[in-house]
Amino acid sequence: MIDPRWRLDGQTALITGGSAGIGLAIARELLGLGADVLLAARDPDALGAVESDLVCEFPASRILGLACDVSVPAEREALFDWIEDGGHALRILVNNAGTNASRAAMDYAEEEWRAIFETNLFAAFEICRYAHPLLSRHPASAIVNVGSVSGLTHVRTGAPYGASKAALHQLTRNLACEWASDGIRVNAVAPWYIRTRRTAGALASHEYREEVLARTPMGRIGEPEEVAAAVAFLCLPAAGYVTGECIAVDGGFLRYGF
Numbered sequence: 442m443i444d445p446r447w448r449l450d451g452q453t454a455l456i457t458g459g460s461a462g463i464g465l466a467i468a469r470e471l472l473g474l475g476a477d478v479l480l481a482a483r484d485p486d487a488l489g490a491v492e493s494d495l496v497c498e499f500p501a502s503r504i505l506g507l508a509c510d511v512s513v514p515a516e517r518e519a520l521f522d523w524i525e526d527g528g529h530a531l532r533i534l535v536n537n538a539g540t541n542a543s544r545a546a547m548d549y550a551e552e553e554w555r556a557i558f559e560t561n562l563f564a565a566f567e568i569c570r571y572a573h574p575l576l577s578r579h580p581a582s583a584i585v586n587v588g589s590v591s592g593l594t595h596v597r598t599g600a601p602y603g604a605s606k607a608a609l610h611q612l613t614r615n616l617a618c619e620w621a622s623d624g625i626r627v628n629a630v631a632p633w634y635i636r637t638r639r640t641a642g643a644l645a646s647h648e649y650r651e652e653v654l655a656r657t658p659m660g661r662i663g664e665p666e667e668v669a670a671a672v673a674f675l676c677l678p679a680a681g682y683v684t685g686e687c688i689a690v691d692g693g694f695l696r697y698g699f
C-alpha cells in the first residue's frame with residue numbers, strides 16, 4: 442500500500458508560471474503524486490499546448506489553465522474569481538512566476554526595477570493573500586515560493602532581482618509564523634542555475650558556463666525536475682512539521698566559499 446504521507450491525491454494546486462521551465466516541472470511532479478493542477482501564465486497558446494500535453498500524460502487528473510499576468514492586479518483578482526467560480530478546493534499554492542532584467546545598479550530605469558519587484562514580490566504577496574481564505578478551509582495546506590540563491594548571496598543577476606528574492610524569502614518566514622495556526626505551511630526553494638529557457642542565453646556562452654560550473658561543487662547545471670522534487674516534498678503531508686524553511690537546490694553553490 443502507498444503511504445499517504447507521500448501522496449497528494451485529491452489536492453488541488455495552483456502553480457503560477459506553470460507553462461514552462463521550473464513551473465511546468467512542478468506541475469508534472471505534483472500530478473505524478475496525484476494532485477490536480479491549475480496553471481497560470483501569460484501566453485494563452487503556450488498554456489493551451491501544455492494543458493493538452495498534461496491531459497494526455499495524466500488522464501485521471503484535473504488540469505486547467507488560465508492566461509494571467511500575475512504582475513497586473515486586475516488579472517490576479519480575475520485568477521481567484523476563476524478559482525472560486527470553478528469551486529476548486531485549493532490546498533497548494535506555488536508562487537513560481539518570476540522575471541528579471543540584469544544590469545548594473547545605475548543602469549536601471551525606475552519603472553524597470555519596480556516591475557521586477559511587482560512580479561517577484563508584490564504579486565506573490567497578493568496571491569498568498571488571495572489564497573489564504575481558500576487554503577485555510579482545510580486543516581493542512583501548503584505554500585511554496587520559488588526564491589533564488591540570489592536572495593541569499595550576491596550573484597550576477599542585478600540588485601533588484603536579488604533584493605526581490607531576498608524579500609520573498611523573508612515573506613516566506615513571516616507568513617509561516619503568522620499562518621501556522623491557520624493550518625498553512627509556507628516554505629521556499631532557492632535554485633542556482635537551472636536548465637530552462639531563461640538561462641539558455643547566458644549558458645550558451647562557453648566561457649560563462651565554465652565559470653558557473655567552477656563555482657558549483659557538483660560541477661553541473663541543475664534540472665527543473667530537481668527543483669520540482671524539492672517543491673513537491675514541501676507540499677507533501679510528509680513535510681507536515683516543516684514551515685518557514687528555504688531549501689537550496691544548488692549543487693552545493695551556497696556552501697562553496699572557495
Ligand SMILES: NC(=O)c1ccc[n+]([C@@H]2O[C@H](COP(=O)([O-])OP(=O)(O)OC[C@H]3O[C@@H](n4cnc5c(N)ncnc54)[C@H](OP(=O)(O)O)[C@@H]3O)[C@@H](O)[C@H]2O)c1
Pocket residue numbers: 457458459460461462463464481482483484485487509510511512537538539540560587588589590631632633634635636637638639640
Ligand atoms: N532557471 C533558473 O536558473 C532559476 C534560478 C533561480 C530562480 N529561478 C526562479 O524560478 C522561477 C521560474 O523560472 P524559469 O527558469 O522556470 O523560467 P521560464 O522557463 O522562463 O518560465 C517562466 C514561467 O513563468 C511564466 N511567467 C513569467 N512571467 C509571468 C507573469 N508575469 N505572470 C504569469 N506567468 C508568468 C512563463 O509563461 P509566460 O511567459 O507565458 O507568462 C513561464 O510559464 C522564477 O521565479 C525564477 O526567478 C530560476
